[in-house]
Amino acid sequence: MKPMKKKKTEEPELEPLCCCEYIDRNGEKNHMAACLCDCQDLDEGCDRWFTCKSVQPETCERIMDTISDRLRIPWLRGAKKINISIIPPLVLLPGFLHVASWHFLLGVVVLTSLPVLALWYYYLTHRRKEQTLFFLSLGLFSLGYMYYVFLREVVPRGRVGPTQLAVLTCGLFLILFALYRAKKNPGYLSSPASNATSLSSSQIECLNKKGQEKTKGFLGADPLGSLNSRAVKDDLKSSSRVSAGSPTKAKEDWCAKCQLVRPARAWHCRICGICVRRMDHHCVWINSCVGESNHQAFILALLIFLLTSVYGITLTLDTICRDRSVFTALFYCPGVYSNYSSALSFTCVWYSVTITAGMAYIFLIQLINISYNVTEREVQQALRQKTGRRLLWGLIVDTGQYNRGFLRNWHQFSTLGTSTLHHPAEDIV
Secondary structure (H helix, E strand, O other): OOOOOOOOOOOOOOOOOOOEEEEEEOOEEEEEEHHHOHHHHHHHHHHHHHHOOOOOHHHHHHHHHHHHHHHHOOOOOEEEEEHHHHHHHHHHHHHHHHHOOOOOHHHHHHHHHHHHHHHHHHHHHHHOOOOOOHHHHHHHHHHHHHHHHHHHHHHOOOOOHHHHHHHHHHHHHHHHHHHHOOOOOOOOOOOHHOOOOOOOOOHHHHHHHHHHHHHHHHHOOOOOOHHHHHHHHHHHHHHHHHHOHHHHHHHHHOOOOOEEEOOOOOEEEEEOOOOEEEOOEOOOOOEEEEOOOOOHHHHHHHHHHHHHHOOOHHHHHHHHHHOOOOHHHHHHHOOOOOHHHHHHHHHHHHHHHHHHHHHHHHHHHHHHHHHHHOOOHHHOOOHHHHEEEEEEOOEEEEEOOOOHHHHHHHHHHHOOOOOOOOOOHHHHO
């Protein structure tokens, strides 16, 4: 007789949501019209603020969580949630720049306070290990707003030709394309099915011994001897030498959160919550990690941005401060505050100079790290452990572990993401 099949328990079907309804963080159906209802935390915070009493940090966090959960827009099959960190740049940046264009002293105060506020917000979110779209929103909106001011205030003066405008527009679209490529998968490590459960310390040591034997066999079977394969060999040798017979290193290579053994130079990003192959750092400007698969696109985006920004600054200063060199006009442009149009353009120039200087510093550090074949994470780790060689007052940090000379380092960087010698983690460590 055939075994009787058990009847599947029918789950109650959920009613479809209308465009203004949504499921809140408590799992209950809610409506956008009720966004101001049941705001006990907000009422308590306002009462304490009006009575000049301090508001507890936990209350502020609950208020922000409630606001971020209820800030939505109508959408098909339910209202969509809006990330609250996107909104401040869209509102504050135009207001600050317009206020800064009223007077020279106001411009100095505003343009000085903007980087300070951005750094404060960066350290606040970095300390909490939270993802934020604030800097990505700030970067994209800054590009769009600077281009808008250029079209509205600079181009009508007649000093910018169609060719120059076309070059600047192409640079803007190339920046967006490079950012799109940099936002792609940086080289996330997926957890294999066999590593679904955590390993004991004895299993990890056994895995390291087997991995060392496999690594030796793999290194001896390479007949090509190409430059890229030699670089990969050295990485694998150094990794196997450090991890073999070292229980402490084995625990470091094993990621308990991702349930996998990390290959050499991979690291777990606490902000993204996943391990990244050859992780360099977590970049807040793209809200993603910079790793093996997108490091080249990240460098390309920085380079195109710097060239386009310098070109746009040059065109603007040549228009509003005629018969003066770019460097002279940047610091001395008489009569620039005589009308609102030139004052706003000049303020946007200085804002662009501030952003460009910061990106140029990041670009310089990246070029130095690539030349010495170190990642930013390895640099920070070497500084903490005092194991790296510091040059030029700490601007250059050479760990010496992967450095094979300037040309070989750049050749290895140019082939990132194209090598077919990617092996499972247990074959590497």
